[in-house]
Amino acid sequence: MSVKSELPAFQQYQIAFASHIRNPQLHKRPRGVEARRMKVYNELLFNNLEGFLLACFPVLRQVLGKRKWTRLVRDFFTAHRCHTPFFRQIPDEFVHYLKNERGARAEDPAFLQDLAHYEWVELMLSVSNKETNFALIDAQGDLMQGQPALNPVLTLQSYDYPVHRISPRFKPTAEQKEETHFAILRNSEDEVKFILINPVSMRLLSLLQATALSGKEVLLQIASEMKHPDPQVVLAGGLEIMQSLRDSQVILGTWHIELPDTRRKNW
Known part of the structure; x- marks a missing residue:
């Protein structure tokens, strides 16, 4: 005996009703519901779901086109079980x-996951309560001698494809991979900004996130990792990068030196 058959009749009916809404082509319309009325439910729920997704993934919708986009949303609606109300x-x-x-x-497309994540990050940061x-x-503060303080609403992301350039006219194939790095933040105007950065800047920011080192200490570590013959060149270039990142509000300044590390990390 199946688990479904052991359920009360009203619950079996609910399951049949919901299954038909998720996938009308696979599951028959439950008995006692007029086709016209059932169609209203089908369209209402699917269109609402698609509307929420379209608001977050407009570029993905444009790139896929209406038919592929609708099929993708239907696959999600049918197969995935959401864990949030x-x-x-x-x-x-x-x-x-x-x-x-x-x-x-x-x-x-090979870039499907990358592009979707890239668009989703904007929503994630826009609603952050940090x-x-x-x-x-x-x-x-002195970015070299002090510990640079990063914007709390900041995420560092790397993608296999140049997601910022993807459009209906540019759809990179798997052979057109191009590792791309971003510092993505919400600024003081509550605007989410995407800043394209190079691998050195990515490493710099990653170390600033993970350690309590000064800017100079981080840059010297990077120079060591690069086996650069002249660390002073890395220090000079790194200072310019940090100053530019401060102008962009990726870096907000430096932590006050009299504050203990525990207060710095729990702000």
Whole structure:
């Protein structure tokens, strides 16, 4: 005896009703529901779901085209089981589905996961509840001698494809991979900004996130990793990078030196 047959009749009906809404082509319309009324439910739920996804992934929709996009949304609607009741988190579930459940499919572009994640990050940062405690930061602090303070609403992302250039006219193939790095932040105007950075800047910011070193100490470590013959060149170039990142609000200044590390990390 199946688990479904052991359920009360009303629950069996609910399952049949929901299964038909998820995939009308695979599951028959439950008895007692007029086709016209059932169609209203089908279209209402699917269109609402698609609307939430479209708001977050407009470029992906343009690149795929209407037919492939609709099929992708239908696959997600049919196969994925969301674990949140919040509409805002539907894009989170969609990104999870693409990465962990969908698997490789011939009809999907090679950059599908990268582009979806790139668009989703903007939503993730725009709704972040992290705030800056400027009392802990010296906005004009010495970036070389002090410990640079990063924007709390910041994420570092690397992609296999140049996602910022993907459009209906540019759809890179698997042979056109191009590792691309971004510092993505929310600035003081509550705007999410994507800053294209090179591998050295990526390493610099990664070390600043992971350590309590001064800017100079981080740059000397990078010079050592690069086996650069003249560390002073790395120091000079690194200072320019940090100053530019401060202008972009990736770096907000330096931590006040009198504050203990525990307060720096828990702001």
